[in-house]
Amino acid sequence: MTARPAPGGAAPGPDPLWVRLPQAFRIPFSGMRREIATAVIGLLASIAIGSVLMLIAGKAPGQVWWAMLSGTVSDPSLLGQALYKATGLALTGLAVALALDAGLFNIGAEGQLTAGVVVCALVGTALPAATPAAIAVPVCLIAAAAAGALIGSVIGVMKAARGAHEVITSFMLNAIVSGLALFLGNRVMFRNGTTTGAPIAPGAELPHLGIGGSSANASILVAVLAVAVVWWLRARSTWGRTWRAVGQSPDAARTTGTSIGKVQVLVMIGSGALAGLAAANFVMGNKHAFEEGLGRGTGFTGVAVALLGRMHPVGVVIAALLLGFLSSGGVAVSDVVPKELVEMLPGVVVLAVAAAVPLVRRMEAA
Amino acid sequence: MTQLLTTVFSLAFVAQVLRIAVPYALAAMGGAVTERSGVIDLALEAKLLFGAFAAAAVGHVTDSALLGLAGGIAAGVAVAAIQAGCALVLYADQVIIGIALNVIATAGTRFLLQILFHEGANSPPCPAYGDAVLTNPIVWLAVIATAVLPFALRRTRWGLRLRAAGDRPDALIAVGASPRRARFAAALVGGALAGAGGAQLSLAVGGFTADMSSSRGYIALVMVILAGWRPARAVLACLGVAAAEALSIAFQITDIAVPSELVGLLPYVTTLVVLMIVVARRPPASLGRV
Numbered sequence: 001m002t003a004r005p006a007p008g009g010a011a012p013g014p015d016p017l018w019v020r021l022p023q024a025f026r027i028p029f030s031g032m033r034r035e036i037a038t039a040v041i042g043l044l045a046s047i048a049i050g051s052v053l054m055l056i057a058g059k060a061p062g063q064v065w066w067a068m069l070s071g072t073v074s075d076p077s078l079l080g081q082a083l084y085k086a087t088g089l090a091l092t093g094l095a096v097a098l099a100l101d102a103g104l105f106n107i108g109a110e111g112q113l114t115a116g117v118v119v120c121a122l123v124g125t126a127l128p129a130a131t132p133a134a135i136a137v138p139v140c141l142i143a144a145a146a147a148g149a150l151i152g153s154v155i156g157v158m159k160a161a162r163g164a165h166e167v168i169t170s171f172m173l174n175a176i177v178s179g180l181a182l183f184l185g186n187r188v189m190f191r192n193g194t195t196t197g198a199p200i201a202p203g204a205e206l207p208h209l210g211i212g213g214s215s216a217n218a219s220i221l222v223a224v225l226a227v228a229v230v231w232w233l234r235a236r237s238t239w240g241r242t243w244r245a246v247g248q249s250p251d252a253a254r255t256t257g258t259s260i261g262k263v264q265v266l267v268m269i270g271s272g273a274l275a276g277l278a279a280a281n282f283v284m285g286n287k288h289a290f291e292e293g294l295g296r297g298t299g300f301t302g303v304a305v306a307l308l309g310r311m312h313p314v315g316v317v318i319a320a321l322l323l324g325f326l327s328s329g330g331v332a333v334s335d336v337v338p339k340e341l342v343e344m345l346p347g348v349v350v351l352a353v354a355a356a357v358p359l360v361r362r363m364e365a366a
Numbered sequence: 367m368t369q370l371l372t373t374v375f376s377l378a379f380v381a382q383v384l385r386i387a388v389p390y391a392l393a394a395m396g397g398a399v400t401e402r403s404g405v406i407d408l409a410l411e412a413k414l415l416f417g418a419f420a421a422a423a424v425g426h427v428t429d430s431a432l433l434g435l436a437g438g439i440a441a442g443v444a445v446a447a448i449q450a451g452c453a454l455v456l457y458a459d460q461v462i463i464g465i466a467l468n469v470i471a472t473a474g475t476r477f478l479l480q481i482l483f484h485e486g487a488n489s490p491p492c493p494a495y496g497d498a499v500l501t502n503p504i505v506w507l508a509v510i511a512t513a514v515l516p517f518a519l520r521r522t523r524w525g526l527r528l529r530a531a532g533d534r535p536d537a538l539i540a541v542g543a544s545p546r547r548a549r550f551a552a553a554l555v556g557g558a559l560a561g562a563g564g565a566q567l568s569l570a571v572g573g574f575t576a577d578m579s580s581s582r583g584y585i586a587l588v589m590v591i592l593a594g595w596r597p598a599r600a601v602l603a604c605l606g607v608a609a610a611e612a613l614s615i616a617f618q619i620t621d622i623a624v625p626s627e628l629v630g631l632l633p634y635v636t637t638l639v640v641l642m643i644v645v646a647r648r649p650p651a652s653l654g655r656v
Contacts, residue, residue: 057481105461164641165591167408167461171584172641175634183627300469307462340477347469350462351452358457 035310038360039319042308042353049348050341057337064333071332078328080214086324087216088113088281088295090223092302093320094230095148095274097311099166101234102267103247108155108170109275110299111177112148116276118181119147120283121189121290124200136203140284141222141277148276149269151177156268160261166268174299182292189290197290206285217285226274231313243267275299297343304346307353323349373616381499382615385570387601387608388508389414389579392563393586394593394600395511396442396556402519402595403552404532404545404652408464409449410560411583412471416441417564419475422574423482425492434492435504435565442561443554445471450553453656454546460654468583476576487576494572504566508601511559515597528552532650546656581634588637594647610636 051061072078092109099106123143127136151173158164189197206218234240245253246263254260282295305323309315323346330342373379393410400407420441425434449467452458479485495502519525530538531548538545560583567582568574585607586600593599614629 053477057477105465107465158638158642162642162645167465168584168588168591169638169641171581172634172638175581176631176638179627179631179634183625186627187625303465303469338477338480340473340480343473344470344477347466347473350466350469351458354458354462354466355452355456357459362457 034360034364035312035315037363038353038356039308039310039315041360042349042356043322045352045356046345046349049352050345053341053344053348054337057341059337064337067333067336068326068329072325072328075332076212077214078212078332080209080211080216081331082321082324082328083209083211083216083220084214084281084286084324085298085327086320087220087223087285088278088298089301089305089323090317090320091226091278091281092275092299093305093309093316094223094226094313095271095278096302096306097309097313097316098230098234098243098274099267099271100306101247101311102243102263103250104156104159104166104264104267104271106152106155106170106268106271106275107167107300107303108151108173109271109302110297111170111174112151112272112275113278113295113299114174114177114181115147115151116144116279117283117294118184118290119276120144120279121197121200122184124204124283125189125198125289127201127204129201131201131203133203136201137206137284140200140204141280144276144279144283145273146276148279149273152268152270152272152275153265155272156265159268160264185290185292190292195292196287199289200283204284205288206280208285215286217281219280219285222277222280226277227313227317230274234313275302301346304349304353307350373619374613379612379616381497383605383608383612384499384505385497385502385566386611387605388505388566389563389582390586390589390604390607391508391512391601392504392566393560393583394589394604395508395515395597396559396561396563397587397590398556398593398595398597398600399515399519399528399559400446400553400556401590401653402532402650403528403549404535404650404655405450405453405549405553406460406464406654407449407553407556407587407590408461409445409467409583410587411579411581412464412467413442413445413557413560414564414567414579414583415468415471415475415577416445417561418568418578419478419489419564419574420561421565422489422492422568423478425569426490429493431493431495431569432503434569435562438565438569439558439561442557442559442564444557445561446553446557449557450550454549454553457656460656472577475574479574479576489568489574491573492568495566495569496572502566502570504562504569507562512598512601519597524551529650532652535652585633585637588641591649592640592644595650607633607636 054061054064072082092113095109096106120140120143124140154173155166155169158169159166191198209216242258243263246258246260250260278295278298287294301323305316305319309319326345330339393414397407397410417438421434421438424437425431445467449463452463453460479489483490499505519529527538527543527548531545535545538548567578586604589603589607590600593603611633614632617624617629618626
């Protein structure tokens with residue numbers, strides 16, 4: 001994931017102005033500060049690009065941003081909806097971040113999430129209606145995580161055994177899973193002409209939080225728990241040390257006896273499981289059934305969450321809340337600017353943060 | 367079954383394979399050129415999609431398919447310029463840029479549809495080349511590019527510098543040339559090819575539909591990798607993909623019962639299986655490193 005400055009890129013010349021200017025102020029960047037600086041610069045650049053898009057749409061950017069902010073804050077149901085989106089995004093963002101920490105770019109979170117949604121709903125429907133929550137909830141959670149992990153493991157194995165680029169296999173699997181989901185929906189799950197399946201067992205339902213009648217639900221606990229576990233593994237365990245070593249310097253990790261392939265497969269299993277768990281938010285927490293297109297886009301936006309959160313679990317939570325808020329803000333201004341504008345912003349964030357990473361590194365090197 | 371066979375062994379089927387192959391082939395050649403210079407080209411999908419949109423939009427406004435093609439090529443070049451700018455000037459991670467541009471393309475083309483035509487998913491009609499093969503300039507462009515590119519890469523100064531930038535950038539610096547300039551040139555030519563491929567998508571049917579590239583860019587890139595980054599072989603691989611796609615369409619008009627949702631997955635499953643079996647050749651030595 002690193003942009004190497006040399007072997008023979010451009011001939012070394014004087015740094016451009018945008019690098020020299022911050023250098024003149026001697027901003028001290030190190031560790032956490034560097035990551036925060038990267039996220040902030042990326043975010044500011046995204047806002048600037050978003051403003052240009054609003055100008056293209058013929059609207060005053062200041063007014064649109066303000067309408068997003070005030071419209072969302074003043075409406076409890078939109079705030080709750082932001083929390084609902086953020087719950088799913090935190091899990092897919094964590095999935096992408098975990099893989100990226102180990103040097104793998106898992107854009108397959110979308111497919112892993114869909115697999116989780118389908119299997120979670122299938123298992124939830126198959127459970128007898130009288131199943132107590134103490135059994136039904138864990139069973140459905142495990143089913144969702146396992147489905148995501150299965151898809152993730154395919155990507156990991158193909159990377160480790162065949163050297164197939166994970167972005168390409170992820171993308172193929174996304175398409176395959178979404179087609180299979182539609183097939184299963186049409187043949188097995190959808191009920192008489194609708195695009196909704198049978199309801200899951202009542203015991204597997206997670207209650208809504210009741211924020212302004214929004215979809216925010218108790219699966220937020222699942223997300224918080226997942227964040228805590230990944231944080232602990234990443235910062236305090238030898239596993240975390242190993243996967244980050246593989247991400248930062250695979251050759252060094254290999255020299256010290258780490259099996260790169262094994263780590264890659266395990267990390268992809270974990271990443272897929274996290275993305276699959278996001279199904280809890282959509283199936284168990286909100287719709288209580290399989291629905292065509294449920295949770296769609298959460299996997300791709302998870303890429304933006306992971307990059308903006310700088311792969312740190314806490315950063316991921318902040319980024320998830322931010323992008324969840326943005327999605328609600330998009331609803332708040334839907335009669336002012338086309339909704340496609342807001343849908344472009346996660347992609348813009350990814351681009352801007354990717355461009356900010358080497359920029360900050362060069363400032364730091366000064 | 368006989369119905370299927372008579373469909374397959376007809377001139378119309380061959381023409382259909384060619385028509386389907388053109389976007390894949392142009393995108394693959396664009397990807398091969400860009401990657402040979404050392405720039406990872408995951409943004410092929412974005413170039414196809416923006417190319418298709420621009421071709422339909424310009425074609426609709428000017429009522430000329432040829433100008434539409436020019437618009438598609440320009441859009442491909444524009445996306446490539448953004449991509450190369452982020453990669454070669456800002457040194458951003460090339461894989462991430464590609465993904466970001468693809469995500470932006472999906473929403474961005476629909477945004478432009480909304481802004482320009484107040485439409486949600488379909489552009490207003492534009493002139494179409496339709497089923498014609500021999501009178502379609504994009505087909506000829508693909509044929510000519512297939513013939514000329516391998517020669518250009520091997521024999522011209524442009525091709526030599528391009529390959530040097532991808533394999534031995536230090537050698538290029540030693541002779542006083544700039545790898546960055548060579549990569550920029552390669553990326554822009556690659557973008558033009560992919561943009562033309564996108565133009566075929568919309569100009570063949572006379573209009574743009576949201577997401578009409580349907581991951582052809584990714585499949586084209588896989589073909590580039592399988593072909594060992596050699597453009598002519600990549601085109602050959604794309605003809606194979608196109609034949610498979612035409613066959614799956616032929617399947618649907620026969621009475622052999624295969625669920626339509628699953629037939630549509632054929633290209634992805636095939637690509638995945640091929641990736642499982644074939645181990646890629648060595649990529650250009652400095653691919654992805656700036």
